[in-house]
Amino acid sequence: MKLEGSTLLVVGGAGLIGSHTVDQLIRENTREIRVYDNFVRGRAENLRGALTDPRVKIWDAGGDILQTDILESAMDGVDGVFHFAALWLLQCHEFPRSAFDVNIRGTFNVMEACVKQGVKRLVYSSSASVYGDAVKEPMDEGHPFNNKNFYGATKIAGEAMLRAFHHRYGLDYVGLRYMNVYGPRQDYVENSWASCGCTTPERIAEPIQPGASAKLKVQYNAAAVAPFTKDVNIKFAGIDEVKTVKITGEVLSTEAFAELQKQAPKAPVKKS
Ligand SMILES: NC(=O)c1ccc[n+]([C@@H]2O[C@H](COP(=O)([O-])OP(=O)(O)OC[C@H]3O[C@@H](n4cnc5c(N)ncnc54)[C@H](O)[C@@H]3O)[C@@H](O)[C@H]2O)c1
Numbered sequence: 704m705k706l707e708g709s710t711l712l713v714v715g716g717a718g719l720i721g722s723h724t725v726d727q728l729i730r731e732n733t734r735e736i737r738v739y740d741n742f743v744r745g746r747a748e749n750l751r752g753a754l755t756d757p758r759v760k761i762w763d764a765g766g767d768i769l770q771t772d773i774l775e776s777a778m779d780g781v782d783g784v785f786h787f788a789a790l791w792l793l794q795c796h797e798f799p800r801s802a803f804d805v806n807i808r809g810t811f812n813v814m815e816a817c818v819k820q821g822v823k824r825l826v827y828s829s830s831a832s833v834y835g836d837a838v839k840e841p842m843d844e845g846h847p848f849n850n851k852n853f854y855g856a857t858k859i860a861g862e863a864m865l866r867a868f869h870h871r872y873g874l875d876y877v878g879l880r881y882m883n884v885y886g887p888r889q890d891y892v893e894n895s896w897a898s899c900g901c902t903t904p905e906r907i908a909e910p911i912q913p914g915a916s917a918k919l920k921v922q923y924n925a926a927a928v929a930p931f932t933k934d935v936n937i938k939f940a941g942i943d944e945v946k947t948v949k950i951t952g953e954v955l956s957t958e959a960f961a962e963l964q965k966q967a968p969k970a971p972v973k974k975s
Pocket residue numbers: 714715716717718719720721739740741742743744745746766767768769786787788789790791805809828829830831880881882883884885889890
């Protein structure tokens with residue numbers, strides 16, 4: 704599908720990845736970019752620059768993927784859809800039924816609306832969460848789905864439904880399994896940064912026990928977020944459960960962090 708001259712719908716387009724995608728699409732010779740978002744996490748502020756371009760509009764009638772008639776209306780005349788709307792990992796952990804409603808039923812609604820409106824291609828946001836704990840390394844796309852949390856389960860369901868929609872209705876799609884995406888505009892700076900920062904340090908430090916205090920070395924990317932210069936209480940997602948840990952942030956240069964990584968022992972491969 705060519706972007707040139709196309710009308711595109713960005714579902715969840717006011718969020719972190721969605722709003723940056725809108726910025727990218729503006730640079731292409733697209734005809735119209737519609738943003739569909741219920742703003743539970745996304746912010747109009749994220750689109751401030753984009754909205755100065757007359758091709759970009761927020762869908763006025765509504766923006767929830769659970770409102771199927773409004774969703775369908777937003778796809779009228781649309782060539783391609785980017786689907787970013789989802790509840791994130793910790794929310795899915797705390798509210799599994801809502802995770803089901805938004806991430807699974809909502810995603811089904813997006814696919815169904817695409818079929819009804821003859822959308823040429825759907826780009827789906829999956830996640831590396833589908834893999835869960837490593838059963839083999841390096842983890843590649845052939846790695847088994849070893850996920851054990853609700854968030855990953857919804858992403859696996861999304862991928863499986865995409866395949867079924869393709870075979871049943873010919874819906875063309877791409878599914879992308881993002882790792883940890885972070886940067887300007889994320890609204891959960893401490894949590895998500897911690898999840899980025901902790902993934903590797905977990906391999907360096909002693910295993911973290913729920914509720915325990917752990918000294919972790921946290922990489923700091925100046926472009927991304929404010930540094931942890933003091934102790935902070937954060938929640939982050941382990942593979943099996945959500946733990947609360949106390950992090951002592953030690954700001955490291957990228958070079959020092961890379962050096963630490965070299966020295967780090969390999970994480971044990973879990974057998975399940
Ligand atoms: N950020 C990451 O590290 C990461 C990693 C893997 C996968 N993903 C996936 O990528 C996608 C985008 O992630 P993000 O980091 O930009 O998240 P985000 O929370 O910043 O963006 C999601 C957007 O969806 C909107 N939304 C939520 N529920 C909605 C609903 N019912 N109807 C309409 N809009 C709704 C939110 O308001 C928000 O603007 C998500 O599907 C996420 O699961 C993200």
